[in-house]
Amino acid sequence: NAGVTQTPKFQVLKTGQSMTLQCAQDMNHEYMSWYRQDPGMGLRLIHYSVGAGITDQGEVPNGYNVSRSTTEDFPLRLLSAAPSQTSVYFCASSTRTDTQYFGPGTRLTVL
């Protein structure tokens, strides 16, 4: 099992550009989440999904879109990147009662 994978590892964008952060898991987990990590702020929940076709907002959803068409994939879309979205992004997956497994992260810089 590869676990939770994220691509790309690093990305630099200009303000206003769009991009999609990819997240995939091969553990057949129904739950998946996206977090952002900023210095001194810990991790904050952006969006989560409790199964294919079902998503919900977390603490900081503004500026981000998600969809869940398959159990395995949970992409995070930035439609118009802003410098405030410079951060490290982590994807996680789990079953209803098991612990969340985290991916290695994507480091995003918006200029």
Added chain:
Amino acid sequence: AQSVTQLGSHVSVSEGALVLLRCNYSSSVPPYLFWYVQYPNQGLQLLLKYTTGATLVKGINGFEAEFKKSETSFHLTKPSAHMSDAAEYFCAVSDTGGGADGLTFGKGTHLIIQP
């Protein structure tokens, strides 16, 4: 709403000394509590978790934590620090056993080990 407070953004201990990282939480329902560790430029790894049952929870790498409901605390300890313990530590709370609908994290404590 849930919240987590980690006291001390930086904690420095000598190698071989006791490690104590503090975590207090607020939750409107019986909480599920977690400690994660993050080594530089890596993702998060679960150290231990409290769901139900025994209030003293043992984790990996010699760490343990005690759930104290009356104090709303879940402090992390290790009897003897090792240089390899230097990392960022996060306490987190959830309404569900696995945090499947999202974890609420504290801001983290950077553990520094002095030789």
